[in-house]
Amino acid sequence: MSIExxxxxxxEALRRNPYPGRGIILGASPDGKRYVQVYWIMGRSxxxxxxxxxxxxxxxxxxxxxxxxVKDPSLIIYNAxxxxxxxxxxxxxxxxxxxxxxxxxGKSFESSLAKARYEPDEPNFTPRISGVVNLGDADxxxxxxxxxxxxxxxxxxxRQTFCYERATAGVGYCVTTYMTDxxxxxxxAGEPYALPxxxxxxxxxxxxxxxxxxxxxISLAVKTIDRADGTVAIEIVNKHK
Numbered sequence: 409m410s411i412e413x414x415x416x417x418x419x420e421a422l423r424r425n426p427y428p429g430r431g432i433i434l435g436a437s438p439d440g441k442r443y444v445q446v447y448w449i450m451g452r453s454x455x456x457x458x459x460x461x462x463x464x465x466x467x468x469x470x471x472x473x474x475x476x477x478v479k480d481p482s483l484i485i486y487n488a489x490x491x492x493x494x495x496x497x498x499x500x501x502x503x504x505x506x507x508x509x510x511x512x513x514g515k516s517f518e519s520s521l522a523k524a525r526y527e528p529d530e531p532n533f534t535p536r537i538s539g540v541v542n543l544g545d546a547d548x549x550x551x552x553x554x555x556x557x558x559x560x561x562x563x564x565x566x567r568q569t570f571c572y573e574r575a576t577a578g579v580g581y582c583v584t585t586y587m588t589d590x591x592x593x594x595x596x597a598g599e600p601y602a603l604p605x606x607x608x609x610x611x612x613x614x615x616x617x618x619x620x621x622x623x624x625x626i627s628l629a630v631k632t633i634d635r636a637d638g639t640v641a642i643e644i645v646n647k648h649k
Contacts, residue, residue, distance in 0.1 A: 411579060415604045418582075422603070423619045427452070427589035430500040432539045433616075434550045434572075435580030435605050441635060443541045443550070443575060444605050445498050446582075446616055447488055448628040455479045460646040461627040466491060468629045473648040483527055483534075489631055489642075496633055496640075499538035500585060501527065503555075507538060517542070517551050518569045525565045526557050531592040533557040537583045541633055550575055552583050556595045570600055580605045613643045 409417075422428065433446035449470070451457040458478065462471045468489035472478045478485075489498045492508035495517070499507065503524045510520025517540045527534040535556035542549055550572040558564035572581065581600035586593045606612040613630045620628070630643045 411576075411602060412604075415579065415602050418601045418603050419619060422582075425588050426621045427586060427593070427624055428620075429534070429585035429593065430537065431582060431584040432498055432500070432537050432552065433580040433582045433603055433605070434498075434539045434541060434552060434575075435603075436575035436577050436635075437605055437607050437632065438578035439607050440577035442632040443496070443543075443635060444580060444609075444612065445489065445496065445539065445541060445631040445633075446580065446605075446612065446628070447498050447500075447631075448616060448620060449488075449500070449626045450620065450624040451626050452624060456484060457626055457647075459484060459626055460648050461488065461629050461644045463629075463642050463644060466640055466642070468631070468642060468644070470627070483529060489629060491640075494542060494544035494638070496541040496543075496631065497538070498540075498631070499536065500534075501536055503536050503538055507540065511540075518553070518567075521553055521555065521567070524555055526555050526595075532586075533595070534593070535585050535595050537585060537596070539583075543633070543635070543638055548573055550581075552581060552600050554583055554596060578605055579603075609641050609643045613645050617645045 459470050460473050469487045487504045492511040497507045507520045538553040548571045552570045554568045580603045583600045628645045632641045
């Protein structure tokens with residue numbers, strides 16, 4: 409199967425999936441000029457759905473839409489997209505800051521996550537998913553990480569890192585927190601899967617917003633990074649206006 413056919417099939421599967429949870433895509437625009445990061449959040453509970461993305465000087469963070477309804481901010485309010493030097497970081501939780509602090513201290517992406525674990529939200533034990541685009545690393549410019557609980561041994565954290573030696577034009581690689589809906593929610597399994605990207609940032613945002621389940625989608629952000637000069641653009645879509 410060609411990469412185009414694979415991406416089309418994977419996009420259709422995403423459209424049919426009621427609850428992939430949070431998702432990260434890393435890749436390159438079809439013209440090859442920009443790296444692309446996509447991050448979305450979904451929610452089933454009132455606490456999870458009470459959120460929007462805000463852009464503060466290039467840092468995208470979650471914020472309560474209605475502060476009076478917040479029950480537990482610990483796992484829902486965090487910096488989702490940040491920059492550390494030449495590294496552009498995205499994650500589904502507090503590990504965004506952990507990674508940026510580690511990179512600033514000279515650690516690698518992987519070693520910065522050495523003490524991070526999946527979320528303590530029993531019984532789901534939601535995976536922590538993270539991604540980085542490193543403009544200073546020509547050999548491995550992109551990497552994705554999944555930290556999840558072991559199905560074989562309770563309490564054991566499995567740490568998977570997927571490094572990409574190049575960004576293929578028009579191709580994004582995706583990890584999500586869950587495979588689909590369930591109780592408990594089944595953690596992401598396998599390797600990141602290929603999805604299509606657009607040249608226009610608004611088109612990419614609309615494509616994935618439309619692909620997510622309308623009842624459960626909450627917020628989505630797309631970030632592009634110019635491969636030549638590092639110029640950044642960010643597009644945000646929020647269910648709550």
